[in-house]
Amino acid sequence: MKTRRVDLVVIGGGPAGLAAALAAKEKGVEDILIVERNHRLGGILDQCIHEGFGIEVFGEALTGPEYAQRYINKILDSGIKYLTDSMVLNLSPDRRVLVASPAGLMNLKAGAVVLAMGCRERTRGNIAVPGSRPAGIYTAGCAQNFINLQNYMVGKDVLILGSGDIGLIMARRLALEGARVHGVVEVLPYSSGLPRNVRQCLVDYDIPLYLGHTVTGIKGLGRVESVSIAEVDDGWNPVKGTEREIGCDTLLLSVGLIPENELSRGAGIVLNPLTGGPLVDENMQTSLAGVFACGNVLQVHDLVDWVTVEAENAGSKAAEYVKGVGWSECCVRVKPGSGVRYVVPNRISHQSNAELFLRVNCPGRNKKIVYRGKKVLGEVPLARVNPAEMIKLSLGDINLDGVMDLEVSLEDE
Ligand SMILES: Cc1cc2nc3c(=O)[nH]c(=O)nc-3n(C[C@H](O)[C@H](O)[C@H](O)COP(=O)(O)OP(=O)(O)OC[C@H]3O[C@@H](n4cnc5c(N)ncnc54)[C@H](O)[C@@H]3O)c2cc1C
Known part of the structure; x- marks a missing residue:
């Protein structure tokens, strides 16, 4: 098989891949393949097909297909x-990309690669739900695909496990299609979806x-005939005596x-x-030189707008890599401290004015993000935090001279 040289290969044509490719083109890279x-x-x-995409980037509430079409255009x-x-089957450390396409197998040698493969849903196998194995158990995204793209209704009496955004959106979608949605069951003491989705998808529909x-x-x-639910204790173990059985024909997992x-x-x-x-x-840039990552393959995003912002950065830096632009060394390690689940990116330079994306562990009010090296370097007050909402902060003019480890934590104001 002949190897073809391509300056930039973008793996995945979702919002991340499209924005990364456009940013690279704007920076002067001509030879790009998505x-x-x-x-x-x-x-x-x-x-x-619901609306709520593009509020940050376009100042408009678009549907998913509308948002995507703007970038496809x-x-x-x-x-x-x-x-x-066409599917990428393999990526090698020297940036050889093996693609299976309708034209056959293709071997590409990429000057740089942007990873934008998105994410997939956890399934029943991932969480080990007990019980029999009848038809009528779907992941919420799979049910969304059946209803919105293939015009198949997945069930009439539905229970949803997991209150992430896809579960909440599907509760409303199924209610609008005439299903009886018995409820959304969440193991945590708070919803793992955006507060606006709890309001608009559950409260407004009495779910x-x-x-x-x-x-x-x-x-x-x-087929599913009933699902039993129970309260859980602090260790997520079912509490005896609280069990109840809900008659339904469908269980969605979110x-x-x-x-x-x-x-x-x-x-x-x-x-x-x-x-x-x-x-x-x-x-x-990942641990492999010339390979960059953005979108849901990097971290699961709640808003597509931040996917676009992150991907524009990845695409533009991939273009600089192709053109041989040098960067300051990224020798400051960024670490999550107490109250913070994770932070992206994980290494920055001393001159950095980087944007940090992070998620907190628990909901709270009157908090602040604290940046610490050996001493406190800066603080950002936040009136309200929620694990479902990704926080995006710019480091701004924080002085990182001499700092090797930057800890980002959440504390009371
Ligand atoms: C149900 C649901 C509701 C949402 N609601 C909102 C909302 O209201 N507002 C909002 O802003 N955001 C919302 N989001 C989030 C937003 O849609 C995502 O954050 C965004 O689509 C992620 O973009 P991505 O490009 O990283 O991933 P994706 O959109 O998943 O794209 C990844 C692409 O990579 C392709 N791919 C993967 N592996 C390969 C391979 N090996 N070779 C070739 N191609 C490959 C996939 O086919 C896919 O097309 C929602 C998401 C879901 C699922």
Whole structure:
């Protein structure tokens, strides 16, 4: 098989891949190829027909397909090349990219690579729900695909496990399609979805949210007939005597997303156990020189707008790499401190004015983010924090001279 040289290969044609490719083109890279395994560009947005996308970037509440189309149009206008129905099978440490496409197998040697493969849903297997194995159990995103793209209704009497955004959106979607949604069951004492989605998808439709509950059993032979739920204690163990059975024909699982990093792992890229995505520096460069990451493959985002912002940075830095632009060394390690679940990026330079993305562990009010080296370097007050909402902060003029470890923690005001 002949090897073709490409300046920049972007793996994944979702919002991250599209924004990264456009940013690289703007920086003067002409030879760009986006590889997308689906039939069309746009990624997961195609099936997200509700509105709420683009409020930060466009100042408008667009639907997912509308948001995606704005970037697809720009790709078409820019002349950036893309392959659909084409899947990257392997990425090697020297940036060789093996692609299976309708034209056959292709071997590419990339000047730089942007990883933008998104994420996939956790399944029943990932969380070990007890009970029988009847039909009628779907991940929420799979049900969304059936209803919004294929016009199949997944059930009439539905219970949802997990209050992440996809579960909340699907509760409303199913209610609008005439299903009886018995409730959303969440093991945590708070919803893991955005507060606006709890209001707009559950409260407005009188759908109960069972916080501190879990599914303890599923009954049914051919099809789901009932699901048992119970309250949980602090260790998430079901509390005896609180169990109840809910008659339903469908159980949707919205129990988390896993960044799709099989290719990254195969290439030997170091992953962050806290995010499931690659460790990156402020240039969005992974542990492998010339390989950059952005979007849900890097960290699971709640807002597509921040995917776009992050991907523009990754694409623009990938272009600089192709052109041989040198960067300051990223020798300051950025670490989550108390109250903070994770921080991205993981290394920055002393001159950094980087944007930090982070998530907190628990909801709270009147808090502050504290930056610490050997002493406190800066503080940012936050009236309200929620694990479901990613926090985006600019380091601004914080002086990092002599700092080797920057700890980012959440404290009371
Ligand atoms: C149900 C749901 C509701 C949401 N609601 C909102 C909302 O209201 N507002 C908002 O702002 N955001 C929302 N989001 C979040 C937003 O849609 C995502 O953050 C965004 O789509 C992530 O973009 P991405 O490009 O990283 O990933 P994706 O959109 O998943 O794109 C990744 C692409 O990579 C491709 N790919 C993967 N592996 C390969 C491979 N090996 N070879 C080739 N191609 C590959 C995939 O096919 C896919 O097209 C929602 C998400 C979901 C799922």
